[in-house]
Amino acid sequence: MIGLTIVAMGSSAPEIVVSATASLAGKTDTAVGNALGSNITNIALVLGLTAVIKPLLVSSTTLKRELPVLLLISLLAVYFIDDSYMSRMEGIVLITLFVLVIAGMALLSFKVDKGDPLIAETEDEIPSGVSTKTAVFWVLIGLVLLPLSASFLVDSAVFIAKYFGISDLVIGLTIIAIGTSLPELAASIAGVLKGEDDLALGNIIGSNIFNLLAVLAMPGLIMPSALDISAASRDSLVMLGLTVLLFVFCFNIRGTRRISRLEGGVLISSFLAYQIYLFT
Template identity: 70%
Template sequence: MIIGLTIVAMGSSAPEIMVAATASFNGNTDTAVGNALGSNITNIALVLGLTALLKPLSIASSTLKKEMPVLLLVTLLAVYFLSDFLLLKIEGIILITLFFVVIGGLTWISFHMEKGDPLQPETENEIPSGVTTSRAVMWLIVGMILLPLSAYFMVDSAEVIARYFGLSELVIGLTIIAIGTSLPELAACIAGVLKNEDDLALGNIIGSNIFNILAVLAMPGLIAPGVVDENAATRDSYVMLALTILLIVFSFNLKGSRCINRIEGLCLITCFGAYQFLLFS
């Protein structure tokens, strides 16, 4: 669970962070904001919905009780920051500061977990074996080179598509870029459930969404603060909040089963389809 909330989530959120930074440097604040909000919407409604359709997600770790309130709080914070149609530098500083606070808190939890946690054997099996330090450093360098390059081409191509079809930068960030940068989360979730590690899959979604708000949304605030599209505040941020609440309800339903089943997964996918229809109608 901790691996899902930290290492896996940070790794799969790296594209969103880099794309948001690239868009912000290009002055496309709405694209960066749309990427942050759209990625969270996509992670819950599409990625988690597809994963639950593949295999119902049982929620076995009590850690979720601690992390889901954090996700709800940071989501409410994002809604509040965008409510005045502005994303200020001070708000970006607050978000990135909270990002490091959350990382520190999750690290502290990982070192103070109770012994005998049922997830310990599963998470230990996730640690790669036989990988030398030199090989790990090599792939780290390759990733650090390719990630900003791919982010540059993605943002540049999205701008061309937006101009051709007459779409706003916000909609492009909410759709094409958000779905594209959420593919790592989809891969991580499917891999998790296929290995019967449901908490790893769900932890990846929760962690990624927390990091998307605190780190990805911080990028336009830090790099290109200013006015944001009012639709981001009056429509998209509330869709993100509603889906976050729906995730919590599905995870801790009144029957106490603590399981996201296929019907609930289908409901999430339906919500995603309805949201896409709303964007393009």
């Protein structure tokens, strides 16, 4: 439950705040690019690197339930972006689904098989010996620094984009997406090095679900507007394709249910090819 919600929400906080900041600045393409690019980076780069370090076993029944949810939400996101416009109603639908998914995951966590390895792994992630005052202090520090750093990130990225003649969409898909995906990279590598494969996968799956529901909802809720046509014809399809590929790797016909080093290499190669295509 913690790995799929609290850890994932915490590592998705940069994307949410950056998307809101970009939307308030009228940079809808940057906000949408951040959501799509973060999911692409999470699957192709973060999971790819993690699998190369150590092949990932998919053993948790919880993760087997979350992957189909991610695939369905990805299809919905592609459908919403297909008309190259993010409306306020689409934003409302996405944020409502976000609340429902959180509530659903909370309810399902009470029914999870006690033998599920994710339970023991996520319990190990709960901090111990931390006072309430200390926890509240760091939450407040984070609430101050996160929006400030998000504002600096968006303003600087827009400056770079204008200097090099890069579109707002591409800057959101690349520099901002990679920057805001660093928490997922750190959490996933730390998880796999400790042998907690399901926590590493759960972090990415949970983060991607939140990106498409909470992060993608921001431009629709804050600044409904037309999008760069490439978001529909290129980037959303790349995101969906990588999600399908992850699904295939986790539930392959050989029945091994693991992401091997070779498959991790395929994901990394896909990420590099996509980045090269964007800039050339």
